[in-house]
Amino acid sequence: MNARNIALLLTATCLVPVQAFGWGASGHHMIGELGAKALPDEVPAFVRTPQSVAFIAELAREPDRWRDAGLVHDRERDPGHFVDATDDGHVYEGGPSLKALPPTREDYDTAVRATTSFWARDPKDKHTQYTAGYLPYSIIDGWQQLVRDFAFWRIDVAGEKFAKTDADRAWFTQDRILREGLTVRDLGVWAHYVGDASQPLHVSMHYNTWGPFPNPENFTQTPGLHSKFESAFVHYNITEADVVPLMVPYRDCACAIDVRTADYLMTSLGFVIPTFRLDKVHGFDKPAEGAAVNPDAKAFAAARLAAGAAELRDMIIDAWRASATAKVGYKGAIDVQKVEAGEIDTALAEMMGKD
Numbered sequence: 001m002n003a004r005n006i007a008l009l010l011t012a013t014c015l016v017p018v019q020a021f022g023w024g025a026s027g028h029h030m031i032g033e034l035g036a037k038a039l040p041d042e043v044p045a046f047v048r049t050p051q052s053v054a055f056i057a058e059l060a061r062e063p064d065r066w067r068d069a070g071l072v073h074d075r076e077r078d079p080g081h082f083v084d085a086t087d088d089g090h091v092y093e094g095g096p097s098l099k100a101l102p103p104t105r106e107d108y109d110t111a112v113r114a115t116t117s118f119w120a121r122d123p124k125d126k127h128t129q130y131t132a133g134y135l136p137y138s139i140i141d142g143w144q145q146l147v148r149d150f151a152f153w154r155i156d157v158a159g160e161k162f163a164k165t166d167a168d169r170a171w172f173t174q175d176r177i178l179r180e181g182l183t184v185r186d187l188g189v190w191a192h193y194v195g196d197a198s199q200p201l202h203v204s205m206h207y208n209t210w211g212p213f214p215n216p217e218n219f220t221q222t223p224g225l226h227s228k229f230e231s232a233f234v235h236y237n238i239t240e241a242d243v244v245p246l247m248v249p250y251r252d253c254a255c256a257i258d259v260r261t262a263d264y265l266m267t268s269l270g271f272v273i274p275t276f277r278l279d280k281v282h283g284f285d286k287p288a289e290g291a292a293v294n295p296d297a298k299a300f301a302a303a304r305l306a307a308g309a310a311e312l313r314d315m316i317i318d319a320w321r322a323s324a325t326a327k328v329g330y331k332g333a334i335d336v337q338k339v340e341a342g343e344i345d346t347a348l349a350e351m352m353g354k355d
Helices: 003-013 025-036 050-059 069-081 105-113 134-160 168-198 227-238 240-246 257-269 272-280 295-322 336-340 344-350
Strands: none
Touching: 003 272, 025 050, 025 168, 025 227, 069 168, 105 295, 134 168, 134 257, 134 295, 134 336, 134 344, 168 295, 168 344, 227 272, 227 295, 240 295, 240 344, 257 295, 257 336, 272 295
């Protein structure tokens, strides 16, 4: 299949009607859809079309559907959905802080292995990045990929404008169409991990029960809270109309993505105890026939979904803005600013596959 056919296939995929399934599937779908719908006009229109928004919403639940694909696949991907942080924001007792994570997963793994915490999800496990989870790195990695996607799209658009021959212009057009499909795909899958981080139990050692820790409020030690809260409760009780009014305006933190990610995770961590308190009063249980759902639990779940959708929107905006000053290609050979100013010769050679 040639490049043109691949591009047409990816573009056509965005046009296929999708079913709104219904966090669990419902929550992730909602975060992806509402985050994409809230994007401002400065973000390229191809990301904001109804077809792309639907595609992003559907893909936002995709990583959960990958599970049980095989040992290597699952071992590398499943820990990317969570991070087991202590109440004060460290990965295991004495481990790295969410507010100052090591720069790479390799460094993170080294730091986690050095911890001597008694606790692990499975007592047989050694402390590694795979047992502690590496959700922060899933978010940072996906954001950096999106910056690259947007940067290449900018180059293609500039190439269409400044190309010196019809053949070169046609090549940039074809590559732009392909790039749009790839960008929407990358964004949609990455949206899953951004959504995970708004669920407090995805960023805590108390991920399903309170666990073997001091428990002065007598929180549950019976497994099941995680799924009950994020899946069934959201599916049956939360709608987009509940979430949209709770989405805060864009927040420009004027910071690097690792700092923004740390702030986001620490905020979510602050909602772990409120989650358990609502569970203690059966807020997430199915109400008796004829009874209303717990209003505090409903407001709480809607607010956390809104936080995920708003953060997704904000990180996409930041990625788009960062792409304007990106340098891509081998050793940063292509300067996006120069290409958008009309200097496309280097970009054409690099983009077409300079050996």
